Amino acid sequence: MNYKIALIKGDGIGPEVVGEAVKVMDAIGERFGHTFEYTDVLMGGCAVDAVGKSYPDGTAEKCKACDAVLLGAVGGPKWGHSTNPDRRPETALLSIRKDLELYANLRPAALRPALAESCPLKNDEGIDLIIVRELTGGIYFGKRERYTTEDRGEEAADRMAYSEKEIERIGRRAFELARLRRKKLASVDKANVLETSRLWRQVMHRLAEEYSDVQYEDVLVDNAAMQLVRDPGQFDVVVTENMFGDILSDEASMITGSIGLLPSASIGDASPGLYEPIHGSAPDIAGQDKANPIATILSVAMMFRYSFDLPAEAEAVERAVDAVLNEGWRTADIAKSGETSVGTVKMGELIRGKL
Ligand code: IPM
Ligand code: MG
Numbered sequence: 001m002n003y004k005i006a007l008i009k010g011d012g013i014g015p016e017v018v019g020e021a022v023k024v025m026d027a028i029g030e031r032f033g034h035t036f037e038y039t040d041v042l043m044g045g046c047a048v049d050a051v052g053k054s055y056p057d058g059t060a061e062k063c064k065a066c067d068a069v070l071l072g073a074v075g076g077p078k079w080g081h082s083t084n085p086d087r088r089p090e091t092a093l094l095s096i097r098k099d100l101e102l103y104a105n106l107r108p109a110a111l112r113p114a115l116a117e118s119c120p121l122k123n124d125e126g127i128d129l130i131i132v133r134e135l136t137g138g139i140y141f142g143k144r145e146r147y148t149t150e151d152r153g154e155e156a157a158d159r160m161a162y163s164e165k166e167i168e169r170i171g172r173r174a175f176e177l178a179r180l181r182r183k184k185l186a187s188v189d190k191a192n193v194l195e196t197s198r199l200w201r202q203v204m205h206r207l208a209e210e211y212s213d214v215q216y217e218d219v220l221v222d223n224a225a226m227q228l229v230r231d232p233g234q235f236d237v238v239v240t241e242n243m244f245g246d247i248l249s250d251e252a253s254m255i256t257g258s259i260g261l262l263p264s265a266s267i268g269d270a271s272p273g274l275y276e277p278i279h280g281s282a283p284d285i286a287g288q289d290k291a292n293p294i295a296t297i298l299s300v301a302m303m304f305r306y307s308f309d310l311p312a313e314a315e316a317v318e319r320a321v322d323a324v325l326n327e328g329w330r331t332a333d334i335a336k337s338g339e340t341s342v343g344t345v346k347m348g349e350l351i352r353g354k355l
Contacts, residue, residue, distance in 0.1 A: 002035045003308060006066040006272070011045040011079075011089065012281025013291035013344075014072025020293035020348030021070060021300050024320075027352045028304070028313050039066060043096070044074025044089045045281075054079070055092035060099035068307040069100075069274040072296065073281035097135050102266035102274055103166070104173045105133040105245065106302070109232070109252035112261060114325035115334065119257050125233035130181070131252055132174040132237060133245025135266055137166045138196070140242045162196045162241065167203040169269075174239035175211040184215045184236035188224045188244055200241065221248070228252055253278050260292030260333040263299035265306050273307040275299040289343035292331040294321055297351060320354035 007022070009015040025036045041062045048054050054074070063069045075089035085091045096102075111119055111127040119127070142159030149155050171187075178185040187204045189197035201218055208216040219227065221244045227234065228248065232255050240248060253259045259279045267273040277295030285291055301317040304310040328339075329350055335341040342350070 001308075002037060003068070004037045004039065004066040005303075006039050006041045006063045006069040008041045008043045008063075008069060008071040008074070009046075010043065010072040010074040010281065011076045012073055012283045012286040014044075014074065014281055016072075016287070016289070016291050016344050017277060017293045017296040018070060018072040020344060020351075021296040023348055024297050024317060024352055024355070025300055027355045028300075028316065031316070031355055032310075032313055034310075034313075041069075043071075043092045045076050045079040047092070048079050048082075048087050048089070053086045054089045055086075055095045059092070060096060063096065063100060063274075064271060066272050068272045068303050069096075070296070070299065070303065071274055071276035073277065073279065076281050076283040078283070094140060096274065097266060098141065100266075100271040100274065101136065101268040102271065103134060103136040104170055104267050105131075105135040105249075106177070106265045106267070106306075107131040107133060107245075107249040107252065107262070107278060108264075108302075109249075109256050109262060111256045112322060112325055114322060114328075115257050115261075119255070121229065121232060121255055127232045127256060129232060129235040129252065130177065130237055131245055131249045132170065132177060132239040133249060134162075134166065134170045134239075134241045135245075136242075137162055138242035160194070160196050160243075162199060164199065164203055167200050168207065170239060171204050171207045174237055175207055175214055178214045178237040179211070182236040183213060185211075186217050186219045186224070186235055186238045188219050188221050188238060188240035188248065190221050190244075191218070192220060196241070204239075224248060225251060228255060249278070258292070258334045259295070260331065261294050261298065263295050263302050265299070265302040267306055273303065275303040275307075289345055290332055291344045292333050293344050293348050294331070294351075297321060297348070316355060317351075320351045323354045324350045 009018045108130040139160035145157045191197040191201045262278040301314040305314040332341040
């Protein structure tokens, strides 16, 4: 098969980690008889510098012409202070999610076996959870306002709204995913305070009856934050709304020891899925061959699994990563003090060597 992939290399370490991931894709292509065709798409701070906008016209169309999108990282302090939304890298991220209707954001946090002993938390059962974050609704996309009131002076408001339909489609994704895993689903909300959460819970309960083979529970978001550090092994699939998912997925990424290892997928029903490492653009180490390419390489594995239905290829990539880690190879972010580490390019080369 031939697959077309849009590459949004982005800012900071983005181009370096995407570079290694592309070489891994090509190696997989050779071994399994696929070809991958790449189209570079400009987005993020680099696009602000080049054309004055973080999300240049035609970005979504270019991505839609491909079968999947691989994104390195966008943003950095250089562009962070702009008050013009067109010049903010975050605008590009939210726009592409909306334009491609990527309403489901899958953020796994799995402890790689080779790194289990460096995990600071109790993990007798291991840690292997996945957060399913709603990505195109809620407070991220509600009306934002800034106005002056007579009695309280300057005021701001962000509207958080969810429709039954939006909740149901993300809920279904989560239940379906739970069926493919350990059949446990925790739905995180704030139903003791928020009306959106009460509707969320109502819809989830209806689905829970339909998916009665999945063990379902409601968890309040504050409790979820606590449980994640107390005993992360209890979770399998966790589904939640946009902002709670943003916060909890950062927390979950840390409990596995390194954010440099974690991939993510953003998918919808029709458009190409978007795959990206969870980490940011790390401008402090950009261009120094220090970044860990594993999160991006594992994002490629997710692309194979979720967009191309190529589970064997996905597993080959994951096994190669584990084999390299098992041999003790580390990049600087996961090396313990005293351990030697390798650079971005070398890590990529070692992983390809195992394919
Ligand atoms: C993420 C990021 C983005 C988000 C920011 C950069 C807009 O934190 O992907 O989690 O909040 O969704
Ligand atoms: Mg975030």
